[in-house]
Amino acid sequence: xxxxxxxxxxxxxxxxxxxxxxxxxxxxxxxxxxxxxxxxxxxxxxxxxxxxxxxxxxxxxxxxxxxxxxxxxxxxxxxxxxxxxxxxxxxxxxxxxxxx
Amino acid sequence: xxxxxxxxxxxxxxxxxxxxxxxxxxxxxxxxxxxxxxxxxxxxxxxxxxxxxxxxxxxxxxxxxxxxxxxxxxxxxxxxxxxxxxxxxxxxxxxxxxxxxxxxxxxxxxxxxxxxxxxxxxxxxxxxxxxxxxxxxxxxxxxxxxxxxxxxxxxxxxxxxxxxxxxxxxxxxxxxxxxxxxxxxxxxxxxxxxxxxxx
Numbered sequence: 001x002x003x004x005x006x007x008x009x010x011x012x013x014x015x016x017x018x019x020x021x022x023x024x025x026x027x028x029x030x031x032x033x034x035x036x037x038x039x040x041x042x043x044x045x046x047x048x049x050x051x052x053x054x055x056x057x058x059x060x061x062x063x064x065x066x067x068x069x070x071x072x073x074x075x076x077x078x079x080x081x082x083x084x085x086x087x088x089x090x091x092x093x094x095x096x097x098x099x100x
Numbered sequence: 101x102x103x104x105x106x107x108x109x110x111x112x113x114x115x116x117x118x119x120x121x122x123x124x125x126x127x128x129x130x131x132x133x134x135x136x137x138x139x140x141x142x143x144x145x146x147x148x149x150x151x152x153x154x155x156x157x158x159x160x161x162x163x164x165x166x167x168x169x170x171x172x173x174x175x176x177x178x179x180x181x182x183x184x185x186x187x188x189x190x191x192x193x194x195x196x197x198x199x200x201x202x203x204x205x206x207x208x209x210x211x212x213x214x215x216x217x218x219x220x221x222x223x224x225x226x227x228x229x230x231x232x233x234x235x236x237x238x239x240x241x242x243x244x245x246x247x248x249x250x251x252x253x254x255x256x257x258x259x260x261x262x263x264x265x266x267x268x269x270x271x272x273x274x275x276x277x278x279x280x281x282x283x284x285x286x287x288x289x290x291x292x293x294x295x296x297x298x299x
Contacts, residue, residue, distance in 0.1 A: 007273040018210025020202075027280035031261055031272070055216040059283050062290070065226050066255040069233070073130050076230050082130040084143065089121055092147045096117035099154050 010035030017045045019052050026056045030063070116154055124167055125150070128174050134233075135178050135252045137241050145181070149174040175257065179267055182249040186268045189246060194270065198247070198277040205284050214288060219295040232294055239289035243282055250275055251282040 005011065007028055013021065013035075022045040025038055034042065046053050084092075128149060132142035153160075153170050160169055206212055226232050240248045250268065253259045254275075265275055 005273075007276045018206070019212050020206040020210035023284065024202075024280060027283060028276065031276050031279075050218075051212070051215040054218050055287070057220060058216065058287055058291075061221045061223070062283075062287065063255055065221060065223055066236075067258055068223070068227060069134065069256055070131075072227055072233055073127060073134070076228065076233075078126055078130050079230065079234065081139075082126070082133055084121075084125045084129045084146065088143045088147075089125060092125065092150055093117050093121050095147060096121070096150060096154055097115070099117075099151055 008032065010038055013038045013041035015041055015044060017041050019045070019049060019055075022046065022049065022052050023055060026052075026059060116150075116157065120150055120153070120166075120170075124170055127167065128170060131171060132174060132178065134237065134256065135249075136181070137245070137248070141181070145174060145177045148177055152177075179253070182253070183267055183269075185245055185249060186270065194246070195274050195277050198274075198281045201281050202277070202284060205288070216287070217291060217296065219291070221295065235290065235293050236286070239286050239293070242289065243285060247278045247282050250278045251286070254279055255282075 007024075013025065017025070022042055025034060025042040028034060028038070029042065046056060125146060128146045129142055132145050133139070136142050136145070149170055152173050156173075160166070164172075205214075240251065243251065250264065253264045253267070254261070261272055261275060265272055268275070
């Protein structure tokens, strides 16, 4: 079932696609404009398939959230495993002291 | 950021070594940990970043905040690291491996093995939920190194595809397949560990 096809070029997407092909088209649509045929093929599948509609919406929403992660880093406190420990903190200060 | 005015309690002017590590160290470290899965590596890159900033501080024009400037330096160091990772890996089999992983999510006729459930992330809730980012980090760690690097550049840093391909020396198709696989896997992992529970 593995198809190592070129994803950059529009393919002759069938009018009735599987969930697998539909998800692939959703991903491609983030990177380039789908051809009319691809777009139609994706829409037709999403129209019929509730779970792929969930999939498409979730992926899109997650991408929007990921893109805002720097806000989170700036606004939420870091957990312990995301903090420099004191030894390293001192090591960096020492190294900077030598450099200055 | 202005240099604190010298006052009597501090006979010597504070040097960057004293202030930068405490002011920006944790942020830079956290930023690096989001993109690398290796504590030691993240620590080293933070150190290199601060040293580079110290050396280059004469050329820092103050057009952006001090922190933004340092994040820019760190970003380059992380990309340098990704580049090395990709160079050590035969890129020819990359696409095959990634497509095989994509196949694992589906049966022979292309139906998902696990049908996506009905949930929608609430951006405001997610952005404030610390555990969400911990879980996301855990999910990213389950991706192969190269895949999570590509994902981080595209989705976290919003880099343009051609630039990522150039930096990593891969074709757009290679990159897109990796991103597709990362999306499938991260979505499923988040559904299982975060959104599933919340429902």
